[in-house]
Amino acid sequence: METTSKVPEPRAHSLSVAPMMDWTDRHCRVLHRTLSARALLYTEMLTTGAVRHGDRARLLAFSPREHPVALQLGGSEPGDLAEAARIGEAEGYDEINLNVGCPSDRVQSGRFGACLMREPELVAECMAAMGAAVKVPVTVKCRIGVDDQDPEESLFRLVELCAQAGVKLFVVHARKALLKGLSPKENRDIPPLDYPLVWRLKRERPDLTIVINGGIGSLDEAEEHLRRVDGVMLGRAAYHTPAILGDVDRRIFGAGGSVDxxxxxxxxxxxxxxxxxxxxxxxxxxxxxxxxxxxxxxxxxxxxxxxxxxxxxxxxxxxxxxxxxxxxxxxxxxxxxxxxxxxxx
The missing domain is CATH 1.20.120.1460 (Four Helix Bundle (Hemerythrin (Met), subunit A))
Structure with a gap:
């Protein structure tokens, strides 16, 4: 039987809104900020190539009112990620996050996203390079595994190696990614979620900050998870029913009233x-x-x-x-x- 513990004191990661391609652009993030002053917001994933060579004014611009806001990167080359992280820090982002969870074919062809679950040593090398390049926190968003991997082995090994590289915070989508035969949309619902595995990760690594993600649709559910992990990341629930964020500051952070x-x-x-x-x-x-x-x-x-x-x-x-x-x-x-x-x- 799972044991519960006292809900920890809230920090920005106690409730965050997931990076979602084509959705969490700067306009979306400002809307979400009108509903919650404290939730951590994430950009859409940007590739290292786009950050390094693209139109930064268009891709990286954000309103000061968005803070705290994190930049999510996609890539697998340590030097490129370090350079992109430096650019993100210079632009004013509060955190740099590496995507190790997106299952799309386009992402796989670029050797980043969820397929990196198969290369934990490379992910750790990337995180070490990013951490050495910037002073803001560098974090990982990952799955519990891909395809035929044993999640108990794949997740814990990735976390262990990245922790050795200096990573302190992990956002874990509590579902495997099936890279063959399923679309990104199907990968949001198949296979089943394994919340207990993420809870166990926190029990076994109390020194790390563990944020859980995947299928969480209400603040009631979020509060239950917060008895076992450090934070909850909302995805589609926050986008499709953004009014849910209007109670976040009061219920999760214990500060301020509700915003209708x-x-x-x-x-x-x-x-x-x-x-x-x-x-x-x-x-x-x-x-x-x-x-x-x-x-x-x-x-x-x-x-x-x-x-x-x-x-x-x-x-x-x-x-x-x-x-x-x-x-x-x-x-x-x-x-x-x-x-x-x-x-x-």
């Missing part, structure tokens, strides 16, 4: 206005807001207006205001009905 979706829209609206003035397209920002009112009156209308009107040429703040007016009106009706029911009782 209406307050988040008000805060994000100012950011949207500034980005529109710089030439950004409205849909690039509102696409991250679609699930904000999930489960509340008007959620469908909210999504429809943002989706249909937000992509039109010249679309501006009036689209957000129109969608919000519908949701606000239905919310007011719901409250009024509740008051009437209370008076009748």
């Amino acid at each position: 979706p209406f307050a988040a829209v008000a805060a994000y609206r100012d950011y949207v206005a500034s980005e529109l003035a710089r030439g950004a397209h409205l849909a690039a920002m509102t696409r991250h807001m679609l699930g904000l009112f999930h489960g509340r009156p008007g959620a469908r209308a909210w999504r429809r207006i943002l989706t249909v009107e937000g992509v039109k040429a010249g679309a501006g703040l009036e689209v957000i205001d129109q969608a919000l007016a519908v949701v606000s009106g239905l919310e007011a009706q719901r409250v009024a009905r509740g008051l009437e029911a209370g008076e009748a009782a």
Whole structure:
């Protein structure tokens, strides 16, 4: 039977939002920051080649309000990773993370991501090079294994070698990656999660900071995991239903009150206005807001207006205001009905 322990004092890694390709761009991260002042945010994975040779102003720029924010890198050449880490630190990122978990074919062909679970010595060499290059923390996000690997062996060996190289924090997606025959989407649900293995890793390596990831859909679940590990990373739940982050500071960090979706829209609206003035397209920002009112009156209308009107040429703040007016009106009706029911009782 698994034993539980007292929930540790919260730090930034107590609750983080996963790096998600095509989702956690700088606009998304600002929206998430309006909901939680303390959760750690991650960029999408950027390859070392993109960081070293690409348009840094476009790829690496972020708003100061995003802190704490980590840069996730993809690569397997120690020298390249060290250089990319130095660039990330110079840009102001609070942490540099190495992706050892992405299962996509494109990533595998570049010899990084989850396939590196088969080369733990190389991963440790990469982490040592990155750690020597920067002063900010360097961390690993990994799977428990790939394909026919024994997770008890693959995970613990990777962690041991990287710890010897100076890594103190590991984010573990508690599921194997099956690199042959499954798409990245299927790899998010198959094979089954093995949370107890990650809990055991923390028990056996109390000196390390262990963050668990994979299939965690609520703050109730997050709080249960925090009795066994140091942190929880939310992925799709945070993106598709971002309002879940509005209770993070109060419930996980024990500081501040809850932030409701209406307050988040008000805060994000100012950011949207500034980005529109710089030439950004409205849909690039509102696409991250679609699930904000999930489960509340008007959620469908909210999504429809943002989706249909937000992509039109010249679309501006009036689209957000129109969608919000519908949701606000239905919310007011719901409250009024509740008051009437209370008076009748």
